[in-house]
Amino acid sequence: MPASERLGSHLKRAEQALGATKSAVLKPAGLTVAQYSALLHLSGNSGISAAALARLCGVTPPTMNTVLKNLQERALIERTPHEWHRNVLETRLTDEGRAVMADADARAVRVERALAAEFTDAERAELVALLGRCVAVLERERP
Amino acid sequence: MPASERLGSHLKRAEQALGATKSAVLKPAGLTVAQYSALLHLSGNSGISAAALARLCGVTPPTMNTVLKNLQERALIERTPHEWHRNVLETRLTDEGRAVMADADARAVRVERALAAEFTDAERAELVALLGRCVAVLERERP
């Protein structure tokens, strides 16, 4: 089966282009794509646990742990024990984290707007629908 | 800008699902997705250089070097100096590499067929076209 017939190849290429562009535009902000993703979901869910944040970002807890460790070393986030559940660490943005996030978000949104501007409303909806069906069939095929 | 409006989020989720499924079906064959990709292009381009293989797979030469090192340790490939260009290493599948590749390919193609079967010809063409436009605009946006 030739690569050009494989939908997966096209999907992968598109995602690679997305990752490369996001990575490039986030570099001046001093964040990786994974770090931006974590801060983005964190900014809308202050005090969330690392495990919950991992679920939002679609990664595993150890992966999120790695990312958070780097963010904490740079003082962009802080993690404090939960009042009741002593086992849970609440994660929050610091003031500096909020500032870096605002800068990075502006850059990332610029890419998203450029991407969205390429398509009509109908095309965007069509693309989202097709991608959704890809996810559904792929999850069904998982052993 | 909410995540659900970001085309990038949908793209990323689809690619994550693809990667997770491919990774799961390739596991019994003993290959990672990156290793399968390398062997696949290698099977159609025997004697190719690592740098050229990296270009085919869409990764950097050091990345391909890492992947090839692991494949070589498992004796799935062999690398011999080029006759004339002493600096170039020719990479080839071993007999065992060919066998592993055949097994892995059957599993991977099964996923691709399931994915393709979800769509009509028109839908497939539409998806490929939309993804292609994504790549174009993303590469244009790269600083």
Place this chain on the structure above:
DNA sequence: TGACGATCATTAGAGCTCTAATCTAGATTC
């Protein structure tokens, strides 16, 4: 001949990602 440029290979270092395993703490159940 010698300098330059292109291509390839490789190393070093940082970061992301996973699986598997372990540890803790709270909740449930018997």
Place this chain on the structure above:
DNA sequence: GAATCTAGATTAGAGCTCTAATGATCGTCA
């Protein structure tokens, strides 16, 4: 009350990925 279950955090280890830098080789061109 004790065993079990669930959920979160963490460590260990393997693998992929990148950028940056280095070194080797070949071809071209002055």
